[in-house]
Amino acid sequence: MNQFHVADAHVDVLMKLCGSDISFQADDQRLQANFPSLTAGGVATQVFALFVSPDADAGTQLHNVLLELAAFYEQVATLPNIRHITSRSDLRTARQQHQMAALLSLEGGGCLRGQVEILHMLHHLGVRGMGLTWNDANELADGCGELRGGGLTRAGRAVVRELQRMAMWIDLAHLHDAGVRDILRFTDGPVMASHANARAVHAHRRNLTDDVIREIIRRDGWLGLTFEASFLSDKPASSDDVLRHLDHVLELGGARHVGFGSDFDGTSNPVAGLSESRDYAQLAQSIRERYGNELAHRILFDNFEAFLLRQLPA
Numbered sequence: 195m196n197q198f199h200v201a202d203a204h205v206d207v208l209m210k211l212c213g214s215d216i217s218f219q220a221d222d223q224r225l226q227a228n229f230p231s232l233t234a235g236g237v238a239t240q241v242f243a244l245f246v247s248p249d250a251d252a253g254t255q256l257h258n259v260l261l262e263l264a265a266f267y268e269q270v271a272t273l274p275n276i277r278h279i280t281s282r283s284d285l286r287t288a289r290q291q292h293q294m295a296a297l298l299s300l301e302g303g304g305c306l307r308g309q310v311e312i313l314h315m316l317h318h319l320g321v322r323g324m325g326l327t328w329n330d331a332n333e334l335a336d337g338c339g340e341l342r343g344g345g346l347t348r349a350g351r352a353v354v355r356e357l358q359r360m361a362m363w364i365d366l367a368h369l370h371d372a373g374v375r376d377i378l379r380f381t382d383g384p385v386m387a388s389h390a391n392a393r394a395v396h397a398h399r400r401n402l403t404d405d406v407i408r409e410i411i412r413r414d415g416w417l418g419l420t421f422e423a424s425f426l427s428d429k430p431a432s433s434d435d436v437l438r439h440l441d442h443v444l445e446l447g448g449a450r451h452v453g454f455g456s457d458f459d460g461t462s463n464p465v466a467g468l469s470e471s472r473d474y475a476q477l478a479q480s481i482r483e484r485y486g487n488e489l490a491h492r493i494l495f496d497n498f499e500a501f502l503l504r505q506l507p508a
């Protein structure tokens with residue numbers, strides 16, 4: 195057993211559990227991040243994103259977010275080997291009991307319709323992180339695919355203030371550069387990006403500039419590199435491309451601030467050999483050989499653990 199602990203800051207498995215007959219517990223090939231695969235990959239921390247298509251109206255989006263929360267509470271958090279984490283003390287309990295730490299994040303704030311009260315309710319339901327947008331624009335900000343390229347709206351600023359007040363993490367993934375710039379201007383605390391790569395290595399709108407990566411590091415935030423092939427390389431991507439992005443973030447000084455957010459069950463272009471959670475076992479081996487045990491442990495697990503211990507409420 196040379197199992198490494200792995201932390202993964204982004205999967206979209208809840209979306210696939212909704213309105214389907216797929217069981218999270220089963221080793222069902224329709225899921226990249228089902229429970230047997232996560233376990234085989236050594237995943238000890240998993241953030242489950244609440245994602246709904248921004249094409250739907252806000253009422254439908256909120257309805258679907260609630261269905262995904264139901265899937266989490268009924269299929270994920272009920273498993274004896276999993277603990278839903280909403281605080282640092284939950285996290286410590288999960289470690290003592292060797293349970294997988296499961297956290298909830300909101301990917302895109304269209305369901306809020308600009309109202310912080312909805313955010314308060316999601317916080318009550320155990321959501322601990324949020325990205326303001328997906329690729330489109332909403333009431334809060336423009337996503338990276340919006341041609342207008344606006345920053346945060348007044349409502350977006352109010353949401354950011356509430357995220358800080360409630361100790362929820364601010365996720366920069368999917369946001370337009372203008373919104374990223376606004377968040378860095380309006381806040382001074384840690385920020386994170388749950389699933390994005392380095393734009394200097396592969397020029398893609400979903401990847402982060404060196405300036406932003408340096409700022410994440412300077413603020414003691416965290417960056418999760420992601421396995422979506424189109425964010426990794428122009429050519430057909432392999433796990434070596436993940437290591438190229440990792441090398442770059444390490445060169446920028448990210449040894450204590452980098453990890454992974456796979457985007458399993460959200461990606462449409464999986465990487466060969468890195469297409470389901472169980473493939474972390476092989477990636478962990480490659481990282482250990484390339485960087486040594488100590489740095490490998492930080493990258494694979496401990497950096498995100500330390501980020502959670504800084505970010506979560508007591």
Ligand SMILES: [Zn+2]
Nearest residue numbers: 301368389460
């Ligand atoms: Zn995403």
